[in-house]
Amino acid sequence: MAVDPSDIQSGAVSRGILGGRPGGSAEETTHVLASARLGDVSTLARRLMAAIFTDNPEWTDYGPVPREDLWEGCERYLRRVLEILSGSAPGPDGDDVAAAIGRRRAEQGVPLEVMLRTFRLGGRIVWEALVEQAHTERVDPDAVLTAATWMWTVIDGLSSTLSTSYRNTELEQLRQDDQRRHALVEDLLSGRARDTAFAQRTAKELDLPTGGRYLAVVAEMTPDGSFALRGQQSALAALHVRSVWQVRADTLVGLVALEQHAEGTALGALRQLTRGRVACSPVVRGLAEVGLAHQLALTTLDTSPSGATELVSLEQRYPEALLVQSPDLAQRLLDSQLGDVLALPVKERDMLLDTLTAWLEENCSTANAAVRLHCHRNTVLNRLHRITSLIGRPLYGREAYVALSLALSALRLRDGQAS
Numbered sequence: 001m002a003v004d005p006s007d008i009q010s011g012a013v014s015r016g017i018l019g020g021r022p023g024g025s026a027e028e029t030t031h032v033l034a035s036a037r038l039g040d041v042s043t044l045a046r047r048l049m050a051a052i053f054t055d056n057p058e059w060t061d062y063g064p065v066p067r068e069d070l071w072e073g074c075e076r077y078l079r080r081v082l083e084i085l086s087g088s089a090p091g092p093d094g095d096d097v098a099a100a101i102g103r104r105r106a107e108q109g110v111p112l113e114v115m116l117r118t119f120r121l122g123g124r125i126v127w128e129a130l131v132e133q134a135h136t137e138r139v140d141p142d143a144v145l146t147a148a149t150w151m152w153t154v155i156d157g158l159s160s161t162l163s164t165s166y167r168n169t170e171l172e173q174l175r176q177d178d179q180r181r182h183a184l185v186e187d188l189l190s191g192r193a194r195d196t197a198f199a200q201r202t203a204k205e206l207d208l209p210t211g212g213r214y215l216a217v218v219a220e221m222t223p224d225g226s227f228a229l230r231g232q233q234s235a236l237a238a239l240h241v242r243s244v245w246q247v248r249a250d251t252l253v254g255l256v257a258l259e260q261h262a263e264g265t266a267l268g269a270l271r272q273l274t275r276g277r278v279a280c281s282p283v284v285r286g287l288a289e290v291g292l293a294h295q296l297a298l299t300t301l302d303t304s305p306s307g308a309t310e311l312v313s314l315e316q317r318y319p320e321a322l323l324v325q326s327p328d329l330a331q332r333l334l335d336s337q338l339g340d341v342l343a344l345p346v347k348e349r350d351m352l353l354d355t356l357t358a359w360l361e362e363n364c365s366t367a368n369a370a371v372r373l374h375c376h377r378n379t380v381l382n383r384l385h386r387i388t389s390l391i392g393r394p395l396y397g398r399e400a401y402v403a404l405s406l407a408l409s410a411l412r413l414r415d416g417q418a419s
Contacts (some may be wrong), residue, residue, distance in 0.1 A: 026146035027087075029139055033130045033147060034085030036137070041082065044125055045075040051121045061114040065105070073101050074122065077158070081126050084154050085147075092157025102165030106173070112166050116159055123155035181206065185246045189253065191291030199287045206244050208257050208287065215263065216281040216293035217254040217270065218301050227252040228276025228309075235269045251301075255290050258283065271311045277304040278311040299324060306416040323410050330410040337407035340390040353408070355383040356395075360405055364396065 037044070049071060052062070062070055080097040083089035092098065105115050127148060134144045184202050193199040203210040219229040229252055236243045242257045256266055263283055270278065279300035281293035296314050303320035304312055314321060323330040334342075341352055355373060359380065362368035366384070370377040388395055395404065 026143055026150075029143040030085055030147040030150050031087045032137070033133045033139070033144075034082045035088075036133045037126075037129045038079070038082050038086060040129065041075055041079045044078045044129055045071060047125045048074045048078060048118075048122050051125065052118060062110060064108040065110060069104075073104070074118075077101060077119065077122055078126060081122065081151075081154060081158065084158075085126075085130075085151060092154050092161060095158055095161050098158040098161040099165035102162040103169045106166045106169035112163060115162055115166065119155060119159045119162060123152060126155075127151055181244075182246060185244060185253075185255070188255065188287060188290050189246075189294045193287035193290060196288075203287060208242060208244065208255070209259060211286040213258040213263075213283050213285065214287070214290050214293060215254075215256040215258060215266065215283060216290055216297040217256060218279050218294070218297040219252040219254075219274075220277040220301065221250045221252075222276045226275075228278050229254075229270060229273050230275065232270055232273055235273060236266060239265060239269060241266050241269075251298075253294060253297075255293075267311065267313070274309060274311045277301060277306075277308055279304060280311065280313050282314050296321075303413065305412065319406055320409050320413060323406065323413055330406075330413070333403070334407050334410040334414070337391065337403050338411065340392075341387060342411075344390075352383055352387055352390075353411070355380060356387055356404065357408055359384060359395075360401065360408070364401070 052070070052074075065073075076097050080089060080095060084092055084095075089095075102115065106112075130147060130151065131144065134147075184205060187193070187198070188202060193202065199210050202208075217229070217232075219227045222228055227247075232254065233243055233245055236256065239261065241261050242259070243254050245252060245254045247253075258266060267280065270280075279297050281296040281300065284290060284293040299321050300312055300314045300317055302324040303317040304310060323333075338353075341349060341356075343349075344352070355369065358372045359366065359369040362372060366377050366380050370380045373380065384395060394400060
């Protein structure tokens with residue numbers, strides 16, 4: 001049976017439903033009691049505000065919320081509870097008022113448990129108001145108990161809608177924060193931090209120093225879809241080293257703020273976590289240079305052979321870095337220095353290349369190369385003579401040493417061999 005609020009004011013409902021048919025139906029009783037208090041929402045809101053301040057005298061939980069904003073939220077919430085109980089609004093699930101309050105308070109940073117506590121306080125105040133009205137209307141106590149059951153069902157439903165909206169808003173804020181953080185790091189990698197104002201703003205948002213010493217670190221994606229570094233941020237944080245990390249298309253990029261820490265300390269921690277190819281840049285100065293550092297780290301990563309498990313720095317790979325920067329030139333160097341050797345049958349080719357590598361790495365010492373290769377010194381000399389005749393130039397001298405060493409490095413890079 002629908003209830004007209006004007007009938008409540010005139011007393012017709014009291015005489016007709018509650019007076020003429022004591023008890024009526026439980027639903028009718030709830031509708032009548034709630035409808036009778038809809039005109040008192042402002043009074044009930046004042047009670048709820050007082051209860052909130054009693055519960056939270058220092059106003060810390062609602063600190064970010066202006067007082068008039070909190071008042072409006074209390075009034076809207078209490079009105080909606082009474083509207084649902086009176087039958088003039090649909091049930092509490094998915095209620096737009098509770099959802100809006102949850103969204104608003106999440107944006108303001110009010111803890112969810114504070115909001116749920118406020119909803120319960122509001123439920124208590126509504127219940128007290130219904131009891132007052134029941135006493136005025138001389139309602140059957142059993143009907144009042146039934147109304148209480150429905151009322152707390154409504155409060156629970158509104159609280160559930162509030163929680164869902166609140167958590168959804170939190171997730172959206174996290175997504176937006178991640179997107180902004182991602183955009184800031186991308187701007188750093190692109191070199192935008194050369195703008196001093198941008199660098200200062202970004203440093204504050206990412207909790208990084210504007211100046212000081214930085215490393216850029218790049219880790220490859222491994223075949224199982226993970227990255228060659230895992231747990232790196234926690235490991236560095238344990239050393240009080242600040243860093244930010246970002247997943248890109250096929251690499252994990254880190255910006256490590258060394259500040260007063262030794263480079264070796266940070267790299268030592270990262271090396272223990274390395275599960276594939278990882279490379280780092282030289283130390284650069286400030287956020288303004290991290291874009292360059294990132295490019296140098298990427299170049300260094302390209303010097304690491306496929307399938308390797310290592311953390312390498314540019315200082316270890318300058319010759320290889322020069323080669324990967326100019327692959328066409330590297331191929332021409334390889335062809336000009338070792339082309340005729342590479343054209344030999346595989347067995348003879350590999351034997352001569354191994355001999356040349358050992359000889360160069362032993363500082364052109366034939367005796368040391370022989371020990372390393374487990375053969376006689378004359379055997380090494382014969383092989384070197386064979387190489388000389390194939391390439392048509394002597395192996396001795398600074399220029400020959402540099403050119404042949406670079407050519408061997410180019411071969412390793414081309415074939416993906418470990419150095």
